[in-house]
Amino acid sequence: MGDVFGAYSWTVRTYECAADGAATMASVCNWLQEAASLNAETLAFSKSNFESAGENISWVLTRLKVKMSRFPKWGETVSILTFPRGGRRIVAWRDFVLTGADGEELGRATSEWMIIDLASRKIVAIPEGVFAAANTVRPPVFGDEPFAKLRWGCTVASPDALVFRARRGDIDLNGHVNNVHYVEWLLEGRPDTAGPCFELDVVFKSETLAGEEVRVESVEPEPGVFMHRIYAPDGRDHVLARTAPRSAIGAGQGMVSVPTQEAPLPTQEEIKAFKGKGWLLNKGTGTFSARVVTVNGKVSADQLRGVAEAARKFGTGEVTFTSRLGIEVLGVPAGRMAEFEAALSSVGLSVGGTGPRVRPVTSCKGTVCPRGLIDTFSLSRRIHERFYVGWHGVALPGKFKIGVGGCPNNCVKPNLNDIGVAGTVLPGGRRGYQVTLGGHWGRTGGAGTVVPTIFGSEDEVLDFIDRVLCFYRDNGQPGERFFKTLDRIGFNAALAMIG
């Protein structure tokens, strides 16, 4: 069996273009079909492979979803990466990524296929070997987004239905109207004023044979978005589809990034090295989550937008937030880490926050919270600069976490950090900073021990943290978390050494 990833290139022909000189959605569908056929042939499960094995069966396309950001012009070179991505008993799925000559992503597509017995025209089970060839490296091109449920809401036939009769030239290797002709017919239902179709979602329900008549109806449930139905005169549905213009929030809406070249699965050494730089393996995919460092858990709107754009361009389009107010962008291939980091850098963010060193500080919003007793944003920013940035090159015995809370309500649980700082009120109404040491969470987590001294200023807190870090650096054993160092030496003895 050959490589599960098939990469094919075409030059756009004049007869594949519309009046504006750009390829049409129907042409794209033709390319997808061809790429799928070529890859199936390589993987030894094409129609001709089945024939050679004495099987009178063939693939039929049952679902197709395409999102384009740009249609290439006449003469441009288009590349398609396609790969099977599994399935179950009677359905198999295949994804596609289209790119231009300069590597620009033009669009992507996903599809669902079944196998029919060409004599009985009945669906049959998919041969087991087909699923063995499924891609296990790359995420689905549309992430977890399933095929939409397409419904035709009209109950009264339209007097304006378009009528087509299947010509001999519309019939394909399976002896029925080829899926791309259906696409051409349904696109006739989009008026010119609706603009080009950039998004196509089709369900193919039954076949049409040569000479049979079909009708096409289209309705516009929202501006520019059309539902289409192709059906036989007896009411039997052949096709339901949805077409839409370019997404309002950008051509990449709903798209997730996949690499355009196959990358080998990372080795254990690479996984470890990447982890030390803030890249965490996404199990079962060969891709990585980027841990984006936030300064005290706060980012600007522009930075958030930058993360979203980078996630869409280089990852799966999904972003998660960690319990320590960090951001993780899922599904970035190793080959695109550098581009991702450059994109983040342009909005003042970076990847990191792992390894045996001071971790990014977490902070509640005590600065603006009505209950806040101290300026948490100010203190945590200073902690970030002095200890996350300033101590970045200092190897500690283990990871070291610092949390800052604005009041005893403990919203971000600073006392579960190696050092926790929380705003407090002393008798007489004076405000101060209460510090805990040796907090940790996890399977055997526990709150830190309160330091008897209540600190009166940010500077005092920062200097104390500095002394604690020096103590841990000098007295912790390799791999020993700070709370274990305190347990081993004894809290009071350690406090005396810290000073």
Ligand code: SF4
């Ligand atoms: S810990 Fe206090 S200051 Fe911070 S968010 Fe909670 S209530 Fe507000």
